[in-house]
Amino acid sequence: MTMTVKKAVVLLSGGVDSSTMLAIAKHEGYELYALTLDYSQRHSIELESAARVAAQMGVAKHLLVRTDFRGIGGSALTSETEVPKEGVTEGIPVTYVPARNTIFLSYALGWAEVLGAPDIFIGANVMDYSGYPDCRPEFLKAFEDLANLATKVSVEGKIKFGIKAPLLKMSKSDIIRKGLELGLDYSLTWSCYDPTPGGRPCGACDSCRIRAKGFEEAGATDPLAE
Amino acid sequence: MTMTVKKAVVLLSGGVDSSTMLAIAKHEGYELYALTLDYSQRHSIELESAARVAAQMGVAKHLLVRTDFRGIGGSALTSETEVPKEGVTEGIPVTYVPARNTIFLSYALGWAEVLGAPDIFIGANVMDYSGYPDCRPEFLKAFEDLANLATKVSVEGKIKFGIKAPLLKMSKSDIIRKGLELGLDYSLTWSCYDPTPGGRPCGACDSCRIRAKGFEEAGATDPLAE
Numbered sequence: 001m002t003m004t005v006k007k008a009v010v011l012l013s014g015g016v017d018s019s020t021m022l023a024i025a026k027h028e029g030y031e032l033y034a035l036t037l038d039y040s041q042r043h044s045i046e047l048e049s050a051a052r053v054a055a056q057m058g059v060a061k062h063l064l065v066r067t068d069f070r071g072i073g074g075s076a077l078t079s080e081t082e083v084p085k086e087g088v089t090e091g092i093p094v095t096y097v098p099a100r101n102t103i104f105l106s107y108a109l110g111w112a113e114v115l116g117a118p119d120i121f122i123g124a125n126v127m128d129y130s131g132y133p134d135c136r137p138e139f140l141k142a143f144e145d146l147a148n149l150a151t152k153v154s155v156e157g158k159i160k161f162g163i164k165a166p167l168l169k170m171s172k173s174d175i176i177r178k179g180l181e182l183g184l185d186y187s188l189t190w191s192c193y194d195p196t197p198g199g200r201p202c203g204a205c206d207s208c209r210i211r212a213k214g215f216e217e218a219g220a221t222d223p224l225a226e
Numbered sequence: 227m228t229m230t231v232k233k234a235v236v237l238l239s240g241g242v243d244s245s246t247m248l249a250i251a252k253h254e255g256y257e258l259y260a261l262t263l264d265y266s267q268r269h270s271i272e273l274e275s276a277a278r279v280a281a282q283m284g285v286a287k288h289l290l291v292r293t294d295f296r297g298i299g300g301s302a303l304t305s306e307t308e309v310p311k312e313g314v315t316e317g318i319p320v321t322y323v324p325a326r327n328t329i330f331l332s333y334a335l336g337w338a339e340v341l342g343a344p345d346i347f348i349g350a351n352v353m354d355y356s357g358y359p360d361c362r363p364e365f366l367k368a369f370e371d372l373a374n375l376a377t378k379v380s381v382e383g384k385i386k387f388g389i390k391a392p393l394l395k396m397s398k399s400d401i402i403r404k405g406l407e408l409g410l411d412y413s414l415t416w417s418c419y420d421p422t423p424g425g426r427p428c429g430a431c432d433s434c435r436i437r438a439k440g441f442e443e444a445g446a447t448d449p450l451a452e
Contacts (some may be wrong), residue, residue, distance in 0.1 A: 036286050044322070059353070063297045065293070065297055066292075066293070066294050067292070067293040070335070070358070072291070072337045073334060073340050099333070099377070102335060103329065103375070105332075106332045107325070110328075112331060133376060133378055133380075134375075136375070139376055142371055142372040142375050146365070146368040146371075146372050149359065149365045150359060150360045151358075151360070152324070
């Protein structure tokens, strides 16, 4: 009798969403291949968080791929534009990185093809990030269609790729509740776009505000805020 | 009276195809933004060729984005697998790089969004590279659909992206004839996957063979073979 373990490539930033998603994929029984893209973020704290979360979740492999978005520009996260601190506003935020999820999914697809992993997990979410076009279900469906046309293994009929976004319609508090239920240690995760010189969350950027609200609504305490 | 110059992002490797495509886009009157992805190729000669061709064509900007495919693996071009020297064979070659064109187009899309460039040129070709799934028209169409769902500028109705593949159904000799007609200096281009220690084309890899056949059928002399 042969046991087949299903592999998944999981895009992991080290934030609340992708870390929780990794815990969900683990719970679903996948052999986990975590992929972190280092796109010249301002702070390496995110990358260290990703490594710690991957270790806690017992991934088969954690791959860090270095790349460079600075030349492309167009975002407060990859250029010298100020990270906004005035609270979450309407519309597409300046922290939007052009084509980021398209680029991330493309790398994940390349690795998934090499690994023979049919499923690719991405922490896209339409509740808290309604402003990002590349978090919408129609975008994810279009990428899935593309993936099945783009690769040798899919064209040869060996793999049908699926893009999985289990967080898509979960609120931040739903996500945090789920992660706590699955034993995720949120002290390992990181959310802040603009940490203090001492390496603490700023508490004022969009990402800090969304995280704080999520923990509050989940009736839980953020270990990073203690 | 306002003159509007249409911008294009052109994926440029420095090989025969993408260099000719850059000449075609120039001839069509675009303001040119050449994008070269350095994906840990074995040889930097390709990158130098891209820079020289971009300079000859008078591009507005040539952007080199460094990235890393080695961790992903799966190709003779990005790993320690031997480059085959026994001639062009049937099927998908081992030089196929998983999801390469998907990744390349994703970066081009990010830059095109920042620049406000509606058109993205890729040197995909179904004649000489029939084995690559991500050179087929259905793949390119799927990426175009994705691009128009993926980005802020397209979702807001400011830009409709088009993926242009003018070489799609041209033979190598057609491409070379076209480039010569447009004044492209092929001594600036590079094709070999596995150059000699002295920095000359090997003459035996698939890419050298296809190039030699193309020049022969075009009735022209390859300046690199002189």
